[in-house]
Amino acid sequence: FNIILPIAYEYDPDLVLVSAGYDVALGCPEGEMKVTPDTFAHLTHYLKGLANGKVMVLLEGGYCIDTLAESAAWTLRSLLGDPCSPLQACANPDLTVKKTVACCKNILKDYWQSLRIDLTEKSQVWIEEALHKRSLNELATNENRPTQYDLTPTLIIDRAEEQSKKLQQDIKRAIELAPHQKPLERGATLLVYDELMRKFSVGNHCERPGRIVAIWKGLKSRGLDQRCTMIPSRHATKDEILLVHTNRFYDDLETTKTQTKKELQKREGVSRSVDYTNEVFDNALLAAGSCLNMVDAIMTDKGRNGFAIIRPPGHHAHSGMDYGFCYFNNVAICARYLQKNYNLQRILIVDFDYHMGDGVKDVFYEDPGVLYISLHCNDAFPPNEGHPKDSGKDKGLGFNVNIGWLNFVDPPAVDADYINAFHHVVLPMAYEFNPEFVLVCAGFDAAEGDRIGWGKLTACAYSQMTHMLLPLANGRVLEVLEGGYCLHQLNICGSACVATLLGDVPVRCSEDSAKYPQDDVSVRTIQMIKDIHRPYWSSLFTIPDQDDSEIDKLAENLQKTASIKN
Known part of the structure; x- marks a missing residue:
């Protein structure tokens, strides 16, 4: 994440050749390193995001038969599109x-x-x-270089019996911790879509039924729906909603089912950017319940990952208040449901909506079991929310990560800004957190042409971000629709995400301007984020202190060696 991926994405190769030396794997007498075999699946997966997926792996070294075989197997499985084992x-x-x-x-x-x-x-x-x-090492020259070499040199391994026994135990344990599972066949990606969610409608409002229709039409026109497994929709129960929301808020919103048009107009939440009809309550229940059905299906291995085409969105909804087009907080409810019903200890929520999900943030602000990372415009709705310095509270300190672009509009953010943030912040944190499930607040309002967002993202960014999350949590990734109000972009970007979930090659950046992170957008912001969160995340390390230098120690050892020889 620190070097190879940033350079590779900026270089934008047409072909990736991998010199696959497995002598860095655990147990190899040549490298004497401790890289576990399943690590190579992760490395291979990330390289597949380049060059339209054209990756060729060529075997080089590797001399511990057990870990060589496992490492090669995991590499091949990644090339085939199988999920990575959690590290x-x-x-x-x-x-x-x-x-x-x-x-x-x-x-x-x-x-x-x-x-x-x-x-x-x-x-x-x-x-x-x-x-x-x-x-300190002698330079090889024509004068001191051997005149011939053995074709098959014998590697002499001088290990104590106890040391060899421990190494074999470590190798066995590494292989057992990453068992090979039978890959899921066709339909490993799940979809939920119900036309009943079109019922809630407020005239020409930007959060309109056509949003989910645009995504669904895009999937059907590209044949993606036929490659997925459809999961039935359902309404969430009151108890499920109360995992996040207050009883008072639930009961109050339920009254909208029977209120007259005049009564609904009186309660219009103009200051909170919400509207009401007789259908909004049931529609919000249907959205939340459908997401929970997706969670159950993934957790019971009916599918590997999924995309929930639902509305209304949810990430602005607070426990006791609807807000910003959102009524029930779908993703937050899913996270609490996973904690309660499946006893998950580590859930990652990534939010790439143009707006910061203040509702999600508030629900988990003190919860170290949920790592919430939001990429958003710092100056957009909601006001006074999402500043990079807002990082959580008490036990949750460091688990609320606001990648709020300090300058988003002029110039507007491009694909490289988001991809660069993933390389330098999102992925290092995610691998250190080691989630058991990944939830994505999938908002597409930072896409070019959106009537609310001001970004210039293309399908490339959304596809690549999805691709980069797939190696986590054994592939258990659920993307839930949030914002996005340009129907054309919803059609394209929604399909790009689903295709990537299916294992298709992620979209390659076509514009040169989208390959380079901008100093005024991502570079300044990412520097600030890393400085703020370094106390909590060792993966965001800075340059070691000079006190750790080994120069003096090496000089002393050299002098001792020289005196012994003399």
Whole structure:
């Protein structure tokens, strides 16, 4: 995430060749490293987001038969589109890793715009340390180079019996922790759609029934619906709604079913951007319940992932108040439902709607079991919400992440800004958090041409963001429709997300301007986000202190070695 992906996306290759050396895998006597075999599935998956999926893997090294076989198998499974096995939480990176990343960034940032996120000037000391280490090794020349080499050199492994036994146990444990499961056949992606959700309508309001129709027509025209499994819709029960909302709010909204037109007009929440009809209550129940049906289907292995084509949206709804076109908070209800019914301990919610989901934020503001990451325009609705410094409270401190673009409109955000935020913030945090389920507030109002948002995102950004979330949580990803008011973009972007969930090659950025993150949009914002959240997330590491330098230690060791020889 720190180097390879940012550079690769900026370079935009036409073909990816992988020199697949598995001698870094656990147990290999050549590399003596501890990379577990299932890690290679994750690495391969992310490379498939490049070059229209044209990836060729060529075997190089790897000399521990057990982990070589497992590593190759996981690589192949990823190429075939099977879900990745969840890794152990990727926290507390080694000091050597931090130094190496800092040095690479410092040297390469002059050539790659995507690496200008971090201030790396202080890494010069680590560059000097690396050069000093190299100087301690004898340089191979024509005079001292061997005249011939054995074709099959014998690798002598000098390990104590106890050490060898522990290594074999570690290898066995790594393989057992990532069992190969039978891949799901056709229909692994789930859809829910019900035309009854068109009933709630308020004239020419931008949150209109045509939104879900546009997505559904897009899926049908591309044949994507035939490749998915349809899940039946249902109304949520009162108890399910009360997982998030108050009893008083529920009962009050229920009265809209029988109120007259005049009574409904009196309660219009103009200041809260909500409207009422006799259908809104049942429609909101249907949206929430349909999402819960999707959750149950994924958790019981009826499908791997899914897309909920529902309305009204929900991420602005608070526990005791409807707000911003939202009545019941669909995604928040799903998260609480997963906690209560499936005892999940770690749920990731990613929100790429143009607007920050203040309702979701408030529900989980003190809950460390839910990591909420929102990418949004900092100055948009809702007012006074979503600033990067707003990071949670008490036990939830650090689990509310607001990637609120400090400058979104001039210039408008492009695909590269969102993709870069995923590389530098979303994915490092997600892998450290290690979620058991991923919920996505899928709002498309940052797309170019939207009448409310001011972004210039294309289907590429939404497809790539979806692709990058799929290796998490054993592939259990549910995208739930939020905003998005340009019917043309809903048609295209909704299909792009569903196609990616199905395992199709993610959309490639076609415009050069969309490949480069903008200093005034994402670079400044991401720098601030990383500074704010470094105390809580070790994956957002900064340059190690100079006190950790090994130069002096190496010099001392060199002197000792020289004195012994003398």
